[in-house]
Each structure stands twice: as C-alpha cells, then as structure tokens.
Amino acid sequence: MKIKYSIIFLFVLVGVKIYAQDAKRPFILVKSSERPQILQKIKTQPWAQDIYNKLLKKTDSEVDLFYKNPESYVKQLPFNCDEAQKNQFPPFYKTDHIENGVHKNLDNATDEEWKPAELLIKNLQVALDCSMIYYVAQDEKYAYVASSILYSFIKSVQKAELSNWHSRGGWLFPYDGFREVRVIGYKLPLIYDFVYPYIQNGGKSLDIIKGDKVDFPFNEAQNVFRTYADITINYGHTGSNHSVLEAPSLVYNALAMDDKTEREKLLSYFLTENTKNQDALNVMAKNYKEKGDIWPETSQYLNHSTAILTKLMLVVNRYNPSLKLSQEYPNILHALPRLDYFVYPNNELVRWGDGHRKGKAPYEAIDHAYALAKMDGSIEIIDKMGPILNRVLENGNYKRSDMESVFLLNSEIEGNPNDFQLPITDRVYHAGIVMQRNPSSTNKPEDGLMCFVGGAHMVHGHAEGMNIELYGEGQVLGVDNGRGKYAKDIHENYSRIFAAHNTVIVNGSSQGEGGWSNLGINTVEVVSMEPQVGAKCVSPYHSFSQTTFEDNGGKKAEATQERTLALVRTSPTTGYYVDVFRSKSKLPNQFHDYLYHNIGDTLAFENRNMAFKSTPEKYNQNANAKWDRGTYRNPGWHFFEDVKTSKPYNEAVKAIFNVEQLQPGSIYMQMHIPGFENREYTQVKAPHTFEAPKPYDTLPTPTLVIRNRGAAWDNPFVVVYEPYNQTETPTISSVEKIEKGGVYKGLKILSNTATETLVQYVITQSKGSIFQDKELNIYFKGTFAVITLNEKEVLQNIYIGEGEKLIFKNEVINTKENKCIYKEFNQ
Structure with missing residues (x-):
C-alpha cells in the first residue's frame, strides 16, 4: 500500500x-x-x-x-x-x-x-x-x-x-x-x-x-x-x-527527522515495511538464501548493492544496537568477499550481462561488516573478515580514504593475514556460471588457464544462451562483448542478445523472451562437473563441466542444448580447452550456428581449399526490423561486417586468431575443428569488444561462425582451443575425432611440449552413455575422461571427471560412489 x-x-x-x-x-x-x-x-x-x-x-x-x-x-x-x-x-x-x-x-x-x-x-x-x-x-x-x-x-x-x-x-x-x-x-x-x-x-x-x-x-x-x-x-x-540504490537516501532522511515517532516510522520502510515501489531489507535479504550467495545481478551491481546494504546495516545498528543486524542477516555480509573469487589470473573479472572487466571485492564494505560484527559479537563474521582486511591493508590493495571511515571503522583488526586460495571451480548460481581455473606452478598470470560456461536471466542480464569465455597468455581471449552506454542501438540490438556471445544460435532465431527488458532466457543447468565447488580436485591437470540449456525464447528456435567444456593442462606453461556443443531443435529444416569471438587482428585459416566468398547479406534479415522498448533485432548478427563464407566443407579445419598489437607481445589462439558433414564456415568482423586491452577495445573483433545444417547432436560442434605466445610454438600437432557408428565420441590429441610428447584420448559423451572401441582397447561408461600416453604410447595417467567404469587395455577402473578419479601409472 x-x-x-x-x-x-x-x-x-x-x-x-x-x-x-x-x-x-x-x-x-x-x-x-x-x-x-x-x-x-x-x-x-x-x-x-x-x-x-x-x-x-x-x-x-x-x-x-x-x-x-x-x-x-x-x-x-x-x-x-x-x-x-x-x-x-x-x-x-x-x-x-x-x-x-x-x-x-x-x-x-x-x-x-x-x-x-x-x-x-x-x-x-x-x-x-x-x-x-x-x-x-x-x-x-x-x-x-x-x-x-x-x-x-x-x-x-x-x-x-x-x-x-x-x-x-x-x-x-x-x-x-x-x-x-x-x-x-x-x-x-x-x-x-x-x-x-x-x-x-x-x-x-x-x-x-x-x-x-x-x-x-x-x-x-x-x-x-x-x-x-x-x-x-x-x-x-x-x-x-x-531499492538498494535508493535506500541510503531513505535511511539518512529518516534519521534526520527530529520527531522520534516519524523517524521510526520512516526507518521501518528500510527494515521491514515494503511498498509497491520499495523493497525493505527483509525482502532484499532473501536474495542471499545461502552463505556465499551474491546479489543476483551482474558484477558491477552485485557488490555495489551488498556494500550499500552493509553500510546501512551498520548505520542503523549504531542507531539501535538492539537490532543486531549482523546476526539477523549474516548472509548479506558473507557475500562481500565473493568478487575476489570471480577473477582471471590477470585480475580481470569474469563477465556476464552488463558486468565490467575491472573490479574487486568491496574492502571498505568488508570493513563495515567487521565493525558491525564487532558491535554484535558475531564471531564467525569477525573471524572471516578480520584476516581479509589485514591482508589487503598490508598488501596495499585497500586504503581507508574518507572521513566516514574515521567515524565508522575500528582502529584495530583481529586476525592474521591469510593466504588467499582461489578454488579450482566455482559457480555464480544466479547467472548459471560454472568456472574452471588451473593456476600454473610458475605463478605467472600468462601461464594460468581459466574458462567458464554460463547463462541465465536477471536484471541487467543478457540473452546470451549457453555462453563461454576463454583465458590464455595473460588475456581474456574468447570474449563476451560486454556493454557500452545503455539504450544505444549496439547495446540493445547486439551487446545484450545472442550474436555478441560465444554461443549457438538456432534457426537464426534465438532470442530472449519475457522478464526484465524482454531478455528472459532459461538458466544454464549443471549436469556434471569436477571438481565440485569446494571439493578438492582429483587431478592437477584436468577439470570439466557439462551443462544444459533450453533455447525456447520466441517460437522459432525450440532447441535443447548440451555443452561440455574441459580444461587440460599439458605442462606448467601449456594447455588447451575442449568445447563440445550439442544442439537440436524440435522444428523441421533446422540449422545451428556456433559463434566464437576472439580479440585480435585477424582470423587465418590454414586450409587452402575452403573457397571463402563475400556474403554481405547473410546475416541481414533483421537489420531493419522493428526496434522499440522490449523489441529487438534478434539475434543481432546484422552488426557483423566483412562477412565471408566457405563452400560446404566436411574436412577438419585449423585456424589461428592473431593478436599482435599487445604491448607485452603477440599472442595467438589456435583452433582445431574436426570435420563433419553439412558444415560451412563464415569469418566476420564483429563490433569491438568493450574493455578489451588496447587497441582491441576499438578494433573489430574477429569472429568465427560455423553453421550445421540439421541437428548438431550426434555430431556436435567440437573445437579444441590452444593459446600460445610469440616465443612459443603451439604444442598440439594433430586432433582426430573418434566416432562409433557415425556418432561422435571423443578426440585423439597429439601434443609436443618442451619436455615430452603426449597422446591423449579425450572422451566426451552425454551423461550415462557408453563408448567401446576394440581397436583402441577403450571401454568407458560415463561423461568425461582423459587417457594420457607418452610418445611410445605407454600409459601415463587416467582421469575420469564423471563416470562409472573405464577400461583401457588391461587397466580397469571403477569410480564407485565418487564418480571421479585420477590415477598415475609407474613407468
């Protein structure tokens, strides 16, 4: 009312x-x-x-x-x-x-x-x-x-x-x-x-x-x-x-009232009384259901919102200490350090929706949380926030900087600075995100590997489908477009809809529907992952996730999708990603387009017989479609320029994104794509990527689109990505697909690192599937596994990310209840 x-x-x-x-x-x-x-x-x-x-x-x-x-x-x-x-x-x-x-x-x-x-x-x-x-x-x-x-x-x-x-x-x-x-x-x-x-x-x-x-x-x-x-x-x-952003004005103006009755009444609209125009704290706190949940928007809003709430809780608690707000709403405070977990090795943020590349945990808000917890005697919060504060105060990542800090904050902080350990996997649950990271033993950001898959609907979210980003050689290479100014053509008709993301567009018609700004999509759901969040990894070299997504916005996609994204390290300085994307529609005459954007100067194909030709009208069907509030020119690929398409091409493809204008030196992303029937390849120049490293924040983004005529399920999109720099040569020398009965089952990948040659069988299936090949002497019931041999094809190790049983030659491995295992073999 x-x-x-x-x-x-x-x-x-x-x-x-x-x-x-x-x-x-x-x-x-x-x-x-x-x-x-x-x-x-x-x-x-x-x-x-x-x-x-x-x-x-x-x-x-x-x-x-x-x-x-x-x-x-x-x-x-x-x-x-x-x-x-x-x-x-x-x-x-x-x-x-x-x-x-x-x-x-x-x-x-x-x-x-x-x-x-x-x-x-x-x-x-x-x-x-x-x-x-x-x-x-x-x-x-x-x-x-x-x-x-x-x-x-x-x-x-x-x-x-x-x-x-x-x-x-x-x-x-x-x-x-x-x-x-x-x-x-x-x-x-x-x-x-x-x-x-x-x-x-x-x-x-x-x-x-x-x-x-x-x-x-x-x-x-x-x-x-x-x-x-x-x-x-x-x-x-x-x-x-x-409601959060307006709350400081509500609280401070309420406290400015000289009549106590009026002051308390107005203050109740922050604490408990909700109106149709303003959520109170008891409603806003429901966004933090579990310890570690974050505000369900994008990165620049999630911490800002939580930081504002924390400060107001401290202010109101100081006015009325009997409220003990740190004990009433502890999960709000537990959310504060979470942004430090969502960073690449170069300290840039994982990006979803309107989120930015730069940011860090709100240490001033952590300081407020500590002060609030000290007031209330909330030991768990004190024990969590104290060491964090001492760490960042000592290393210079945080400095108290305004008079409000002098008024509100404690001079002494309890707790020894602790080594901050990032988990191998993590999730942003409301964004459907599953992250994987593998820091290098060199401790150099350029040697770290990290990737994520995700997608969901939220305020300031994007209709992105099942999107990925890939990191390598000190940069986010496989990029989400990000966002510029709101309400502009490029923002509404590209940045926040499908074509700006590393996803699959179905029948040229994938779109958001309903919800905030008519950008509603389903949430990417986890089928399997290893390690689970908070669990110890079974292998120092491997991790993976398998996720699903229903692309049913509008009436012309109607697709079910599944994506397996794996990270494989082959040495302290090298490794690769395996991306397997399955997509099928309920509709006849279906076609599916796999999109991958990589910052850089050019996309170069080693195949000389693909016969690329200019196809400027290929993605322009909706270029002049209706655009007004909540109606967009989906899927947004009319922004692509210099569009060149190959002839139908069934052979394996090898291509390289060249990133040669970075100040530290040139880096590259090599792609190995097994051949399948009914494929054609298109290279385009997509709009520049916001907040990319200079000069790529103003240059077009080289992008590959792979079209599959018919369903892409039994024979999915399969790409192996390997980043490397100008002082290195790529380690992967060959990638061969493994099929059974015309159905894709996995890859044989040959790598030559500085110290050894590796032969790896990477098996990627839908959950519960069985692969058996007598010639390879492999039987596997499960989702994901990697068998690693040396150049003499002597078994080195076996990793099962999710599965029940694997047999390789004479080795039989049953995973029992854990469903995951890593085993090394003596030579």
Whole structure:
C-alpha cells in the first residue's frame, strides 16, 4: 500500500520547531559522545590523521573562497533567476534529458544538461565536508559555510513541484528521481546532522535574498527530508537493485527527522515495511538464501548493492544496537568477499550481462561488516573478515580514504593475514556460471588457464544462451562483448542478445523472451562437473563441466542444448580447452550456428581449399526490423561486417586468431575443428569488444561462425582451443575425432611440449552413455575422461571427471560412489 507520509506528518509539524527528543545530534554516522574517541583516533592513527588533514586542506581552499564573498559563492548554485518571484528564493534549474522530443532518464545526458546537477553536487559536497570538519574542530566558520549552502538549497528546492511520474520521477530531476536521491538526496540529512549543534544554539545562515544572516528554517528542512524519504518509499520499482540504490537516501532522511515517532516510522520502510515501489531489507535479504550467495545481478551491481546494504546495516545498528543486524542477516555480509573469487589470473573479472572487466571485492564494505560484527559479537563474521582486511591493508590493495571511515571503522583488526586460495571451480548460481581455473606452478598470470560456461536471466542480464569465455597468455581471449552506454542501438540490438556471445544460435532465431527488458532466457543447468565447488580436485591437470540449456525464447528456435567444456593442462606453461556443443531443435529444416569471438587482428585459416566468398547479406534479415522498448533485432548478427563464407566443407579445419598489437607481445589462439558433414564456415568482423586491452577495445573483433545444417547432436560442434605466445610454438600437432557408428565420441590429441610428447584420448559423451572401441582397447561408461600416453604410447595417467567404469587395455577402473578419479601409472 502506498503511504504518503509527507502529507500525514506535514499537518502535524507545521509551525512547530522540534528538536531531537531521544538523542543528541549528530548521531547518523557518528555520535556526539564519540568525539573524544575520534580526536584520539586522528591523533594516534596515521591513516585517520592523513584522511583528516587531506580533507582539511581541500576544504579550506573552498572556505577561503566563501569568506572572500559569501553571497557570490552561494549564488554559484544553479538558480533559475528568470523564474524568481520578488524577494523570494528562485527555483533551481531542473536537470532533464531529452531524446527525439521525449524526456528520458539521465544515463545519456549531455554535459550541458547535467551542469545544474553537477553544480548542486559540488556545493553540497563542500557543505558536507565543512560539516564534518565542524564536528571534529568545533570551529563555527565551517558550520556557517555548511548551513548557508544547506539553507539556500532548502529554500530553492521547495519551489519545484514533485513529479507525479511514480515509476522514476523526482523533484529536481523530474524524470530521474532514482538518480536524484542517489546523488543529492542522501547528502542533505548528513549536513543537517553534523551542523545541528550550531544551528540549534542560534548559529546563523546566510540568506542571499535578504543579504543577511538569519535563523535556520527547521520546519522547512524537515519537509525537505520528508519529501526525499517519500520519493524512495513511493517512487521507483521493486525486485531490482533500485531499492538498494535508493535506500541510503531513505535511511539518512529518516534519521534526520527530529520527531522520534516519524523517524521510526520512516526507518521501518528500510527494515521491514515494503511498498509497491520499495523493497525493505527483509525482502532484499532473501536474495542471499545461502552463505556465499551474491546479489543476483551482474558484477558491477552485485557488490555495489551488498556494500550499500552493509553500510546501512551498520548505520542503523549504531542507531539501535538492539537490532543486531549482523546476526539477523549474516548472509548479506558473507557475500562481500565473493568478487575476489570471480577473477582471471590477470585480475580481470569474469563477465556476464552488463558486468565490467575491472573490479574487486568491496574492502571498505568488508570493513563495515567487521565493525558491525564487532558491535554484535558475531564471531564467525569477525573471524572471516578480520584476516581479509589485514591482508589487503598490508598488501596495499585497500586504503581507508574518507572521513566516514574515521567515524565508522575500528582502529584495530583481529586476525592474521591469510593466504588467499582461489578454488579450482566455482559457480555464480544466479547467472548459471560454472568456472574452471588451473593456476600454473610458475605463478605467472600468462601461464594460468581459466574458462567458464554460463547463462541465465536477471536484471541487467543478457540473452546470451549457453555462453563461454576463454583465458590464455595473460588475456581474456574468447570474449563476451560486454556493454557500452545503455539504450544505444549496439547495446540493445547486439551487446545484450545472442550474436555478441560465444554461443549457438538456432534457426537464426534465438532470442530472449519475457522478464526484465524482454531478455528472459532459461538458466544454464549443471549436469556434471569436477571438481565440485569446494571439493578438492582429483587431478592437477584436468577439470570439466557439462551443462544444459533450453533455447525456447520466441517460437522459432525450440532447441535443447548440451555443452561440455574441459580444461587440460599439458605442462606448467601449456594447455588447451575442449568445447563440445550439442544442439537440436524440435522444428523441421533446422540449422545451428556456433559463434566464437576472439580479440585480435585477424582470423587465418590454414586450409587452402575452403573457397571463402563475400556474403554481405547473410546475416541481414533483421537489420531493419522493428526496434522499440522490449523489441529487438534478434539475434543481432546484422552488426557483423566483412562477412565471408566457405563452400560446404566436411574436412577438419585449423585456424589461428592473431593478436599482435599487445604491448607485452603477440599472442595467438589456435583452433582445431574436426570435420563433419553439412558444415560451412563464415569469418566476420564483429563490433569491438568493450574493455578489451588496447587497441582491441576499438578494433573489430574477429569472429568465427560455423553453421550445421540439421541437428548438431550426434555430431556436435567440437573445437579444441590452444593459446600460445610469440616465443612459443603451439604444442598440439594433430586432433582426430573418434566416432562409433557415425556418432561422435571423443578426440585423439597429439601434443609436443618442451619436455615430452603426449597422446591423449579425450572422451566426451552425454551423461550415462557408453563408448567401446576394440581397436583402441577403450571401454568407458560415463561423461568425461582423459587417457594420457607418452610418445611410445605407454600409459601415463587416467582421469575420469564423471563416470562409472573405464577400461583401457588391461587397466580397469571403477569410480564407485565418487564418480571421479585420477590415477598415475609407474613407468
């Protein structure tokens, strides 16, 4: 139910000056009574002293400007003097963005459109900085600056009409209140809280209309805080990170209310009371069902959301310690370190949906979690967060950097720094992601191997199908396109739909349907994987996953898919990936396209008889199809350029992606593709990959598309990928497919490393299948296995990732209940 507290309490409070009834301000970020401890912290802790001195130096330059001409300084606020009434404060210029005559949110606002907001944000930050220094130094010259800026804001903002657009409306940002509360709304109550002792005791504020120092307008300030709280409670939408991002404005404005009853009621909308426009904490916490679950969006949102919730939990817990929020919602706090697990060896992030390449666990939020846990006596959280904090504080990956840290955080952290061990496999459950990594014994990022398969629907997710990324030689080579600016053609009609991903498009028609932005897809489900998350790997050289996906968006794909992705290390510096993608449709005349994007300069084929010809119209069927909100030009491959297609080609294919403009030197990704009937190959230049290493963040992305006429199930798409650098030669010399009765069963891969020659039989089947070959002397019932021989074909080791029984010559291996095993053989 929508509750308009701005209306209810307005009648109660008109004409009455009410001061805090139950607490002495300030108390939002720090209590008045804590000032001696804060002074001691600044005096004795170098990090706190450094923060305070830097803030003082930065702020004093603004304070000096203010006192040279106070009226001129305040008048730099974005007042719209043309609409001013005589002897009254003018309204502010509103911040708006218009595209093709339509008012839109401010994601793509121009610098000119954003200028009024920029001026407000800058001046309010000066006021906030002054107010914090006033708390520490008790020098009223800072309080006068802060209260004068706040005074002018309160007077002018009330001249605006609050938007009636409840999906995202605001006060000064009439079509983007969602942004207004995030950049403006939360600052006001903090300024008020810090300068309250000054204005309560008769401290004056500058009125630029009267040209005089005047009393502070308490009742009007209360109305402004009430209105910003109301924007959060009764505007916006639920079920996404919007509720989280608006929550700081709600909490701080609630705590700025001087009437305790009103304060508690507004605060309840953060803790327990949900509206149709705002989720409360008890609902948002349901996203963290299990310990280690993360906010169910993409990387730049998952930690941001959790970090915001953690800080607000600390603030509210400090206001009311009886809540013990770290014990009520511990899984929120357990989610904080998780982003450190989702990184490639070069420290770039695994990317899904609108996620970015750069990022790390929110160590400041971990600091907040530690402080909250210390308040509540939550031992498990203390024991988990303490060692992490000490590790990153010591290695320089985290540095406390603002005054809020001085106010909120502990000086001493318990727990010894620990060696942070990344697991061999991990999962992002809400994104359908299964990761595999194999760090090298050299400890060099360029020698590490890592890959993932995944796909699912979520807010800010992409309709990507069953997508993969591949890492090698210090770079993410097999890439997801990522994203640029929202609402642009390339974003909506390429980046976030199938063609921008390393997936399979069915009948040229794979698409999202329903859900957020009509991008709904099914979640990639795990059939088998080794090792399981949290389990010890059975082999130092192997891992794999088998996953499934239903491609049933729209009515023209109707496909079932299965993907086996394996990582095989052959030496401390070499290894390869095996990708087996099965796809079949219920529809007649089906065809399936396997897409693989790799950063680089060129894609070169060693086969000279493929007869590539220009086919510019091949992917253009939907290039001019309808595009509006929720309707896209699926599957997005009309963005492909320089399209060249081979003749129908049944032979094995060998190709290389050349990446030759990287500063460290050239690297390559070699592909071995066994031959199958009904195949044709197309090479294209896909759009540039966002956040790729320079210069590939602006260059086209070489991409291969393999089309299979008919079902690709018994004879799936099979590709072996091997990364290497300019000082190396690729180790794989041959790849031969293994078939039985015309059905693909696996590969024979010959590798020549620096120290040995390896012959490996890689068996990849659907779960529960049986492969038997008398000539090879192999019997295998199961999903995935690798048999490794030396150049004399003497057995070296056997790895079963998932299976029941394997026989090779005279060796018989039963896996029993574990279904996985690794065994080495004495020579």
